[in-house]
Amino acid sequence: MHSLWHSSAAEKISEIEHDNETTRAIFNQHSTELWQEYIEKGMSVIKQRITTQEKPFSGILPAELAAQFKHVDLTQPLFNIDRVLEELDQLYLRDAVYFHHPKYLAHLNCPTVLPAQLAELFISAINSSVDTWDQSAGATLIEQKVIDWTLNEIKLGADADGIFTSGGTQSNLMAMLLARDSYCKRTYRDHNIKYQGLPGDANRWRIFTSQVSHFSIQKSAALLGLGYDAVIPVACDNAFRMDVTALNDEIERCRAANLIPIAIVATAGTTDFGSIDPLSEIAHICQQNNIWMHVDAAYGCGLLISLQHKARIAGIEHADSVTVDYHKSFFQPVSCGAFFVRNNCHLEHVTCHADYLNPLSAKLEGTPNLVNKSIQTTKRFDALKMWLTLRLMGQQQLGAAFDTLLNLAGQTHQRLSQHPLIDVLHQPELSTQVFRFVPKQLLSDEKVDAINAEIRKLIFREGNAVIAGTKFNQQQYLKFTLLNPATTLAEIEEVIDLIVHYGQKLTASYLNAANQ
Numbered sequence: 001m002h003s004l005w006h007s008s009a010a011e012k013i014s015e016i017e018h019d020n021e022t023t024r025a026i027f028n029q030h031s032t033e034l035w036q037e038y039i040e041k042g043m044s045v046i047k048q049r050i051t052t053q054e055k056p057f058s059g060i061l062p063a064e065l066a067a068q069f070k071h072v073d074l075t076q077p078l079f080n081i082d083r084v085l086e087e088l089d090q091l092y093l094r095d096a097v098y099f100h101h102p103k104y105l106a107h108l109n110c111p112t113v114l115p116a117q118l119a120e121l122f123i124s125a126i127n128s129s130v131d132t133w134d135q136s137a138g139a140t141l142i143e144q145k146v147i148d149w150t151l152n153e154i155k156l157g158a159d160a161d162g163i164f165t166s167g168g169t170q171s172n173l174m175a176m177l178l179a180r181d182s183y184c185k186r187t188y189r190d191h192n193i194k195y196q197g198l199p200g201d202a203n204r205w206r207i208f209t210s211q212v213s214h215f216s217i218q219k220s221a222a223l224l225g226l227g228y229d230a231v232i233p234v235a236c237d238n239a240f241r242m243d244v245t246a247l248n249d250e251i252e253r254c255r256a257a258n259l260i261p262i263a264i265v266a267t268a269g270t271t272d273f274g275s276i277d278p279l280s281e282i283a284h285i286c287q288q289n290n291i292w293m294h295v296d297a298a299y300g301c302g303l304l305i306s307l308q309h310k311a312r313i314a315g316i317e318h319a320d321s322v323t324v325d326y327h328k329s330f331f332q333p334v335s336c337g338a339f340f341v342r343n344n345c346h347l348e349h350v351t352c353h354a355d356y357l358n359p360l361s362a363k364l365e366g367t368p369n370l371v372n373k374s375i376q377t378t379k380r381f382d383a384l385k386m387w388l389t390l391r392l393m394g395q396q397q398l399g400a401a402f403d404t405l406l407n408l409a410g411q412t413h414q415r416l417s418q419h420p421l422i423d424v425l426h427q428p429e430l431s432t433q434v435f436r437f438v439p440k441q442l443l444s445d446e447k448v449d450a451i452n453a454e455i456r457k458l459i460f461r462e463g464n465a466v467i468a469g470t471k472f473n474q475q476q477y478l479k480f481t482l483l484n485p486a487t488t489l490a491e492i493e494e495v496i497d498l499i500v501h502y503g504q505k506l507t508a509s510y511l512n513a514a515n516q
C-alpha cells in the first residue's frame, strides 16, 4: 500500500479493490476463481481422508492431541492454502470421529446424504439469514415450504406452524416457553410474562415427563425460571415407556399438594432406549386436565416418513407442540432441527418487534419475517438441506433408509439376546440397543460395571469401532445407536465379537488379581 499516497484517486480505489489481500479474500464477483480453487483443494483433502480412512477414530487421547496444538500460534498466519489445509488435515481430520463409518455405533449422529452436503455449499456461499424477508427472500419461502411439508406428515391441523431451530434442545426450550406463557395467559388475564416476568405462584407450576426423557427438559425449566424441581419424573413400564397410571397418580399428588400441572412432555423415541411413550393415552390425559402436550420426537421423527412403521408414532397429531431433529433421523448435517405448534397464535410468546428489523407494520403488511417465530435472530438457512434432499431423493428413499435401520436393530437384538455372555435390557422400538457383557464367572456387581465401562474405553482407544455407554438402575451398560443404513449385520457382529473379546480379557485379569 506504500504507493497509495502517490497515486490518483481512481488508482487508489482500484488498488483497494484488487490489491488488498483482505479484499481478495472476500467472496464476491471478483473472487469466484479463488473461491473455486479453495473449495476444490478442500474437497480433495476431504476425499483423500474419507477414501483412506479405515477406522471411525484414531484412538488418540485428549492430552496427546492437545500437545499437537501447542505449537500453533494464531497470531502467525501461514498465508499458504496448501500448508493451511495440510495442517488442518493433521490436527483435525486425522483424529476426527467419523459418523459415516459403519462401525460408528455410539450416539444419535447420522451419516449425511449428498444433496444436503451440496446445500451446505449454497448455505455458506449465499449466506442468507432466515430472520427477515429483506435478508432472505426465497430462503424464507423454502424454509416455510419444508415446515409445511413436515406439518403435513405430523398432521397438527390447519392452524399449525413451525420454525427451524438449532436442534432438539432449542425446540424443547421453545415448547416449554410456549407452554409456560400460554398457561399464564389463559389463567391470569392481566399478567404477561413477556413484560412482567414470572407471577408469584410460578414456583408451583409443574412439568411431567418420563424418567428417561431428554435432560433438555430439565435444562429448559431452569432457563425459564421454573427450576429443575418443576420437572416431575414419571415412572416407566418395563419397556421404558411412560406409565400412564403413574402419570395420573403424579398429577393427582401434585394437585393435592397445591401444585399446578402446566405441561406433559411425551417422548417419541427416548435417547437411550428408542422407546415411544403412549401418545394417544397421554393426549387424552392432557385434554381431560387441560394441560399442554409436547411430543419430543427429536429421534422418533424418522417414523413420520417410514414406509413400514409410521403407525408407531400415531397420536403425535394430538400434540400442542412437537420437536423434530432432521440431523438425527433424516440424515442431515448438524444443525438441522425444527419446532412445531398446533396453534400458531402461541408463537406470539417469542415475538418481539424491533424497529430496525421486524416492525409490527411489516407484519401487518403481510411480510413473512420468520424471526417473529424464533428465539434466534440471525439464523442459518438449514432448511435448504432438507429441500434439496426432498427434491433430489424424495421422502420415500429417506423413509426406506429409516426402515432399514429399524430392521437392522431387530436383527442386532436377536444376535445379542442369543449371546450367552450378553444381557439385553429391552426390545428396540427404534434403532438403539442397551446391553451389557456378563461374564460366566461370578464377579461382584462393581466388577461387572467396571468391566463394561472398560470395554467401551478400550474399544474407543483402539478406534476400530465406537460404541456408547449408559446407566440403568445404577448399573453400567453399553449402547448401540444404529443410524447408518450402510452398516451391515456382519459389521455389527464383528463389533459384538470385539466387546466379548475385551470382556473376557478383562474378566480374566480381574480373576487373576483376585487369586494373587
Ligand SMILES: *Cc1c(COP(=O)(O)O)cnc(C)c1O
Pocket: 108, 166, 167, 168, 169, 170, 172, 213, 214, 216, 267, 269, 270, 271, 296, 297, 298, 299, 325, 337
Ligand atoms: C438428541 C435429543 C434431544 C436434543 O437434541 P439436540 O439436537 O442434540 O439439541 C432432545 N430430545 C431427544 C429425545 C433427543 O434424543
